[in-house]
Amino acid sequence: MSRTNAAGLKAVVTGGGSGIGLAAATLLAERGMTVACLDLNPPGEPFVGIKADVTDDASVRAAVAEAAERLGGIDVLVNNAGIGAQGTVEDNPDSEWQRVFDVNVFGMVRVARAALPYLRRSEHASIVNTCSIAATAGLPQRALYSATKGAVLSLTLAMAADHIREGIRVNCVNPGTADTPWVGRLLDSAPDPEAERAALNARQPMGRLVTAEEVAAAIAYLAGPESGATTGTSIAVDGGMQGLRLRPTN
Numbered sequence: 001m002s003r004t005n006a007a008g009l010k011a012v013v014t015g016g017g018s019g020i021g022l023a024a025a026t027l028l029a030e031r032g033m034t035v036a037c038l039d040l041n042p043p044g045e046p047f048v049g050i051k052a053d054v055t056d057d058a059s060v061r062a063a064v065a066e067a068a069e070r071l072g073g074i075d076v077l078v079n080n081a082g083i084g085a086q087g088t089v090e091d092n093p094d095s096e097w098q099r100v101f102d103v104n105v106f107g108m109v110r111v112a113r114a115a116l117p118y119l120r121r122s123e124h125a126s127i128v129n130t131c132s133i134a135a136t137a138g139l140p141q142r143a144l145y146s147a148t149k150g151a152v153l154s155l156t157l158a159m160a161a162d163h164i165r166e167g168i169r170v171n172c173v174n175p176g177t178a179d180t181p182w183v184g185r186l187l188d189s190a191p192d193p194e195a196e197r198a199a200l201n202a203r204q205p206m207g208r209l210v211t212a213e214e215v216a217a218a219i220a221y222l223a224g225p226e227s228g229a230t231t232g233t234s235i236a237v238d239g240g241m242q243g244l245r246l247r248p249t250n
Contacts, residue, residue, distance in 0.1 A: 007032030054107030176238030204239030
């Protein structure tokens with residue numbers, strides 16, 4: 001297979017029913033991969049839709065095994081399933097901390113653990129974890145969410161080290177605030193949705209939210225053969241939020 005040709009690869013995308021996951025699954029399919037979407041509400045054709053709950057190890061193992069059987073193996077895992085959280089360190093009870101970590105961190109662990117035996121058989125094995133700008137920048141009212149994404153960033157690096165000699169690359173993408181259904185619900189619940197959207201737009205130096213398709217493009221690059229020399233890396237898709245320090249315009 002060409003080092004730049006993704007045709008024929010088999011990919012599993014968690015959280016593939018909407019938002020960044022669906023955009024990534026769509027782009028991978030357009031590039032010639034066969035894609036299984038694991039989700040509580042999985043999409044239909046052109047994907048192999050499989051219902052899965054990343055907080056349940058038995059559900060994950062069954063779904064990954066089914067995906068491998070129906071696809072004929074697994075070459076790519078996009079570990080994307082996740083949930084949001086708001087508040088300072090004192091605003092959420094232990095149960096909410098446990099719930100969000102269970103999805104955002106332990107969920108990735110469960111899926112990767114189930115997929116590794118299949119990835120080891122691949123000549124092009126790649127794992128892409130969906131992380132966040134919250135892992136590298138201090139954002140207000142995001143203590144719990146940021147803690148989970150910081151864990152994802154560190155987990156990505158550790159996994160890359162653990163599995164490099166098995167031929168498995170592990171990277172992550174760090175989106176800024178993206179125009180996804182979750183952010184839409186967040187805006188809808190704000191006292192002034194238009195003002196909140198304007199504030200989120202202004203927080204990113206490009207002056208707008210990131211699109212799910214822009215994040216998907218970074219995922220597809222890291223998933224595909226053209227990034228064959230890239231592992232243990234994070235790609236920021238954040239409108240310049242992490243790296244730029246602009247002077248005020250007024």
